[in-house]
Amino acid sequence: MEKISTCLWFENEAEDAAEFYASVFDDSRILDVSRYAEGGPGPAGQVITVEFEIAGSKFLALNGGAPANFTEAVSFVVDCADQEEVDRYWSALTDGGSESQCGWLKDRYGVSWQIVPALLGSLIGGPDREGAQRAMQAMLRMQKLDIAALQLAYDG
Known part of the structure; x- marks a missing residue:
């Protein structure tokens, strides 16, 4: 694992976003999708995180539930x-x-x-x-x- 990677907080679009970014950039792919199991804090099968790579850089997309708005500051x-x-x-x-x-x-x-x-x-x-x-x-x-x-x- 890289020492530093980027985590992007989504309300519930983590998987869609990761798939979109992987489709836009060459040398990009989904690495792992983590889902809630039975008895977890969310519905079984719901995506928690998606690890993906864009042109050699690793990212984590997180379904955080509550909206977290992105700004131009990043x-x-x-x-x-x-x-x-x-x-x-x-x-x-x-x-x-x-x-x-x-x-x-x-x-x-x-x-x-x-x-x-x-x-x-x-x-x-x-x-x-x-x-x-x-x-x-x-x-x-x-x-x-x-x-x-x-x-x-x-x-x-």
Whole structure:
């Protein structure tokens, strides 16, 4: 087991959420599903936790009963090699969710994600300070990040 992993608290959608995330990302899978036994604190067969892996990182989804709302204070950053990856993850994760600004979104469960092209850091933090400022201003006007438009802004 990893020393540190992420636990996501759901009211009762842990299994659905884990299956959804495993379907969105390559190299992802459900590792274990724990259910209440007869005589447990919940109905026999009801999911308590789901252990799953997304792209090599382990997570635990917990059905905590009472709602625990997710906020943008914690988000998952997805490093994307190209626009195709940005588009694919954006489309999958906003399905039933909502778009925000600067590459941020909330999925159907309320979990926040940042869908970020790998090139972004070199554009908004590049050696051409004026170009970096133009790229930053372009990013601030976007919801889903557009690599070509960011590069064009940087290049002037």
